[in-house]
Every structure is written in structure tokens, then in C-alpha cells.
Amino acid sequence: MTLIEARNLPSHVGIIMDGNGRWAQQRGLGRAEGHRQGSQAVRRIVRAARRLGLRALTLYAFSEQNWARPEDEIDALWVLLREFLLSEREEILDNSIRLNAVGNIGRLPGVVRAVLDPLRNESSKKYEMTLTLALSYGGREEIAEAARELAAEVAAGKRAVEDVTCEALHARLPSLAVGDPDLVIRTGGERRISNFLLYGLAYAELHFSDALWPDFDAEDLYQAVASYQNRERRFGKVGKAAPLVPELASEGGAPRESSPALLVAV
Numbered sequence: 001m002t003l004i005e006a007r008n009l010p011s012h013v014g015i016i017m018d019g020n021g022r023w024a025q026q027r028g029l030g031r032a033e034g035h036r037q038g039s040q041a042v043r044r045i046v047r048a049a050r051r052l053g054l055r056a057l058t059l060y061a062f063s064e065q066n067w068a069r070p071e072d073e074i075d076a077l078w079v080l081l082r083e084f085l086l087s088e089r090e091e092i093l094d095n096s097i098r099l100n101a102v103g104n105i106g107r108l109p110g111v112v113r114a115v116l117d118p119l120r121n122e123s124s125k126k127y128e129m130t131l132t133l134a135l136s137y138g139g140r141e142e143i144a145e146a147a148r149e150l151a152a153e154v155a156a157g158k159r160a161v162e163d164v165t166c167e168a169l170h171a172r173l174p175s176l177a178v179g180d181p182d183l184v185i186r187t188g189g190e191r192r193i194s195n196f197l198l199y200g201l202a203y204a205e206l207h208f209s210d211a212l213w214p215d216f217d218a219e220d221l222y223q224a225v226a227s228y229q230n231r232e233r234r235f236g237k238v239g240k241a242a243p244l245v246p247e248l249a250s251e252g253g254a255p256r257e258s259s260p261a262l263l264v265a266v
């Protein structure tokens with residue numbers, strides 16, 4: 001059993017769901033079967049995340065680069081996604097989950113958009129958790145799109161060059177509308193980001209799990225959250241650990257972050 005503090009939950013968790021193909025390969029099955037089992041894991045983890053009280057869960061389901069995979073594998077993925085959306089519709093609505101999608105959604109087959117778009121609309125009214133599916137998504141592509149939008153505003157005279165700021169860019173990244181990810185989990189054993197949420201990752205905590213995605217369960221999610229809760233996020237500032245100059249700290253001076261004397265002492 002994993003103990004999780006009710007306070008200090010990550011608000012936004014992102015998951016790079018990797019390892020479906022290897023799961024199938026290990027069993028002598030086709031890759032599509034791995035994706036089928038992977039979609040069961042999605043059901044499980046969405047339920048667990050909602051029970052836990054996360055505000056936002058972003059699942060990396062298909063990258064812009066995944067279009068380079070064999071056509072039959074891609075087709076199988078869209079069939080599974082459509083099935084997932086149809087079968088989970090009620091559960092999503094009954095559990096106050098808002099379904100969202102980020103990425104190049106226009107590139108998805110019409111049969112997927114035909115179920116995705118109405119559910120996005122229907123679920124947006126009243127919600128406790130936002131479930132975002134990253135589909136045909138690329139972090140670089142998303143940043144480039146935001147940069148194009150800002151450049152167009154500058155070219156049209158609607159924005160000054162000095163107003164092309166981090167905040168302006170952030171505000172144009174749909175994947176970060178729910179806030180930066182606090183915790184990003186990658187399953188499947190690889191230690192890389194593979195073009196996920198690049199801009200938002202600046203201060204995310206990373207958790208790598210060796211479990212292949214079809215095997216990832218609620219307990220694995222709880223362990224990742226518990227590991228997050230044991231970390232100190234510093235955002236570039238000085239941490240709360242033992243003072244570097246104990247004598248000064250015990251004199252009850254200003255907090256260390258705002259004490260230039262201590263910084264010089266380092």
C-alpha cells in the first residue's frame with residue numbers, strides 16, 4: 001500500500017504511455033494487441049486519477065512522429081481510440097471529467113473526430129478533472145505554432161516585439177491551459193521525453209517506471225505520486241534543507257531566500 005498525502009497532490013500529471021509494442025512482442029502477439037491492452041490501462045488510470053483528486057491528467061497517446069509507423073498499426077490505434085471514447089462516454093460524464101484533446105486534431109480520421117468533438121463539448125460544462133489526450137501531438141510543433149501566432153500579431157502591428165514574452169508564449173500553448181505539469185511519468189523503461197509538453201516541462205518532476213504501459217496500474221500511479229511528494233521543488237530558489245551557514249540562520253534573520261548576505265557566504 002502506498003501512502004499519499006491529501007495535501008501536496010500534483011495538480012497536473014502527464015503520462016508518456018510507452019511499452020505497448022514490447023508488451024505484445026513478449027507474448028508473441030501483434031502490436032495492435034499491445035495497444036488494446038494499453039487502452040484498458042488508460043481506463044484504469046483515468047479512474048484512479050479521478051479518485052485521487054487530480055485536477056488534470058494529460059495522456060500522450062499519439063505523437064506527430066508516430067505517423068511514421070506502419071499504416072495498419074496507426075489504423076488499429078484510431079479504432080481503439082474511437083472505441084474508448086464511445087465506451088467511456090458515460091463514465092466521463094458521470095464522474096465530472098472534462099475531455100480535451102491537444103495536437104494536430106485536424107489530421108485525425110473523421111470517424112475519430114466525430115466522437116471526440118461532441119464529447120469535448122458535452123463534458124466541458126461541469127467538471128472536477130480535465131483529461132487531455134495528446135493526439136498527433138508534438139511539443140516542438142506546438143511551440144512553433146504559438147511562435148507563428150505571435151509573429152503574425154507583430155507583423156500586423158497588434159503586438160510589440162518586446163511583448164513576445166514567456167507568458168505570451170505560454171498562453172498560446174493549448175497543452176498548458178490546465179497549468180504546467182507538476183509530475184510527468186514515463187512508462188516502458190526509456191528515460192526520454194520524446195517531444196512531450198516541452199515548454200511546460202521546465203520545472204516538472206519526472207518519474208520513470210519500468211512497467212510497460214499495459215501493466216501499469218493504480219498502485220504504480222500512487223507510487224509515482226508518493227515519490228513526487230517526497231521531493232523538494234525549488235524552481236531555481238534556495239531550498240528548505242539545512243542552512244548553509246547555521247549560525248546566521250539561528251539568529252532569526254531574514255528568510256534565506258531573501259538574504260543576500262547568505263548568498264555571498266556561499
Ligand code: IPE
Pocket residue numbers: 017018019020021022023061062063066077188213
Ligand atoms: C506507446 O507504445 C503507444 C504509442 C506510441 C502509440 P509503443 O507502441 O511505443 O510501444 P513500444 O515502445 O514499441 O514498446
Ligand code: IPE
Pocket residue numbers: 016017018060061062063066190192194
Ligand atoms: C512516445 O513514445 C509517444 C507516445 C507515448 C505517444 P514513442 O514510442 O513514440 O517514443 P520513442 O520513439 O521511443 O522516443
Ligand code: MG
Pocket residue numbers: 018019
Ligand atoms: Mg515506444
